[in-house]
Amino acid sequence: MSIFEKIGGEAAVNAAVDVFYRNVLMDERISHFFDSIDMASQHQKQKAFMTMAFGGPNHYTGADMRKAHAHMKLTEEHFTAVAENLIAALKELNVAQEHIDEIIAVCLSVKDDVLNVPPAA
Amino acid sequence: MTAIVFAGQSYALADGESVLDALLRAGHAIPHGCRAGVCQACLLQSDEAPPANTQRGLSSAQKSLNYFLSCQCQPPASLSAQAVDQAGQRVSGVVREKSWLNQRVLRLRIEAPLDFKAGQYVTLWQSAQLARSYSLAGSPNPQNLLELHIRHYPDGAFSAWAAEQLKVGDALDIQGPLGQCVYSAPANQALLLIGMGTGLAPLCGIVQDALAQGHSAPIQLIAAARNGADLYYLDELSALAAQHPQLGITWLAQHANQATPPAVAIGDVYTHVKTHFASLKGYQVYLCGAASFVAKMRKQCFLSGAGMADILVDSFVPFATTKT
Structure with missing residues (x-):
């Protein structure tokens, strides 16, 4: 059973993505990345990302993550900010710590792609 | 036999094949992404109600317009479909x-x-x-x-x-x-509708629709404009509110001028909403008007607690280089 199913499937993701996106928009470290984007499509992307992070049905690949973020010149600080907002959202929704740990492990697995770190030779 | 009727032509679905894959196989350029029912890139619209599993994750407005995820769709019987918003x-x-x-x-x-x-x-x-x-x-x-x-x-x-x-x-x-900015709330959900300028037009219809369908929770309509003289339908909407106690109407102008009717309050619409609707948790919100207004107000309402799926917008986009 994936975390996606354990925490309540799509309904849980719907609740989590609103809380998470709200946190992100209010975080001065990263909110400027979202100033001129279409909120509805960004919200949908975040939902797809969270479904992936929760182990739900998805077809995300490292290449997608790399391509989507390459132009943004993201740093460690930005990645940390997003991760912190995600943890805060999950805690607010009373997701168990062991599940949060698993979700963060998935996020860390795509960190090099998001930050556009060249693949190890 | 299961089939999809698209652009006037019927295509048989192979065993286990989705509508998306059948249409791609037939050479139609249907946008698509995750093939897992998440990204919603492959949305199509049907004339009839599509299978429930193909509407998972869609807003209630999209559901009422028979939108469905073609990558998730293996209809039990023949289904007709067209590209979203080309229904027209x-x-x-x-x-x-x-x-x-x-x-x-x-x-x-x-x-x-x-x-x-x-x-x-x-x-x-x-x-x-x-x-x-x-x-x-x-x-x-x-x-x-x-x-x-x-x-x-x-x-x-x-x-x-x-x-x-x-x-x-x-x-x-x-x-x-x-468009998909249509009344789709349960009767007991509070509604906030904000129109800027002629953004009032679609809201008039949405309010009428809500009342006709017996909406019982409060319906707050804010008609805003730059100048008081730009507002219209004051008498008509006031009469409607007099008949329906759940409907409240606020007239708001950024600037006063000589032609401003007395019922119109003077103020900034963003400040007004922030002050009078500090928490929008649980509301369904409708925003209509110029694209810049809709974008700014959508963000404000979302940060005030409205769920993203509960904010419906009709955004007026300027055409080409000349405005109308």
Whole structure:
């Protein structure tokens, strides 16, 4: 059973993505990345990302993550900010710590792609 | 046999094949992404109710318009589908009434056989080259009248033509209906509707629709404009509110001028909403008007607690280089 199913499937993701996106928009470290984007499509992307992070049905690949973020010149600080907002959202929704740990492990697995770190030779 | 009817042609589905894959196989360019029902890139629209599993994750407005995820769809029987927002057939309409709602807003009533939901919009064709989109004001009616509120710009290619040359009795082509800003809330959910300028037009229809469907929770309508003189329908909407205690209306202008009616409050719409609706948790919100207004207000309402799926918008986008 994936975390996606354990925490309540799509309904849980719907609740989590609103809380998470709200946190992100209010975080001065990263909110400027979202100033001129279409909120509805960004919200949908975040939902797809969270479904992936929760182990739900998805077809995300490292290449997608790399391509989507390459132009943004993201740093460690930005990645940390997003991760912190995600943890805060999950805690607010009373997701168990062991599940949060698993979700963060998935996020860390795509960190090099998001930050556009060249693949190890 | 299971089949998909698309663009007038029927395609048989192979065993276990999705509608998306069948259409791709037939050579149609259907946008798609995750193939897992998450990204919603492959949305199509049907004339009939699609299987429930193909609407998972869609908003209630999208569901009521029979949108579905083609990558998740293996219909039990033949299903018809078209690209989203190309549903719009093109029909011929006849102008039945032309009048001014204030100095700048022209009201057209056009008779045309078009099925629509209040809050949707249509594209009007002046000629083969010139078209503009306008929201439908009011609800479907037995007279088949489409009501449009057209902001007149003296140098606007379409609106100046409509104001100066279009006559009662003239025919013009209408394409639609388009858009998904339609009433779709449960009867006990509080509603907040905010229109800027002619953004009031679709909201009039949405409010009528909500009342006709027996909406019982409070409905707050804010009609905002830059100048008090730009507001219209004060008497009509006040009369509606007098009949329906759950409906409250606020008139708001950024600036006062001599023609500002006494019922109009002066103030900034963003500040007003922040002050009077500090928490929008649990609300369904409808925002209609210029794209800049809708984008800014959508963010504010979301940060005030409205769920993203509960914010419906009708955003007026300028056409090409000339504004209408």
